[in-house]
Amino acid sequence: MALKRFGVSLEDNLLESLDQYVEENGFANRSQAIRFLIEKNVAEKKWQCNHIVAGTIIIMYDQAKKDIYSKMITIEQAYKDVILSSSQYYINQNFCLHIVTVMGTAHSLTELSDRLTTLKGIKHGKLVMSRAD
Template sequence: MAVSRFGVSLDEELLEALDKYVEENAFANRSRAIRHLIEKNLVEEKWKCDNIVAGAVIIVFNHGKKDILRKSAEIQYKQKDFILSTQGFHLNDKNYMEIIAVKGPSRKLTEISDQLISMKGIQHGKLVMSKAE
């Protein structure tokens, strides 16, 4: 892929924020950080357009609440056309994390993640999407 160079003018405050972003995310330089931000924006625009995307729904909960796994499995079964795989991990004696790989229209994946994340007992949940094509 050919690389094009161009100049960017930023006010001091925005430049400091960019440098902090570069440092916090361990980018090699500002160019890589800017590339990352542009790509991230393009992916998020695809979500809004309801394009086909891939991603993961991550939920964390107390593994002592067995009902959550059953409910999660029921939701996934009903949405099996969009579920690629599921993997679970015991984080410690108390907490369990389930990662559900998904692919489909962004609105549908958002709907599925909302169903999973809103289950009673979920301590934390997040949907992460990326372009699939």
């Protein structure tokens, strides 16, 4: 692998933001952070190209909210062709962790994740994907 070095100029405010990003995320240096951001951007572009990806949708929700679980199941039924498994974990009296393992086109998984994570009562939701083809 060839390694090429080159200088990059950034405005002061961007450089400060980069330094803050490096510190907050525990990168060893700016180069490591920039490499991570570039790789992340490349991966996200591949997802937009609709490659086959595998991933997990992680949802934290308040189980006291009426009908939230049944709404999630109804949505999942419409995407059963991309869902590999679905698990429910009771964290405490109020909160549930719902994990959906998925594989399919990036577009389908993103659509499913958006529908699940925007339900009223969802405290946190995130889709993590990796190219599988």
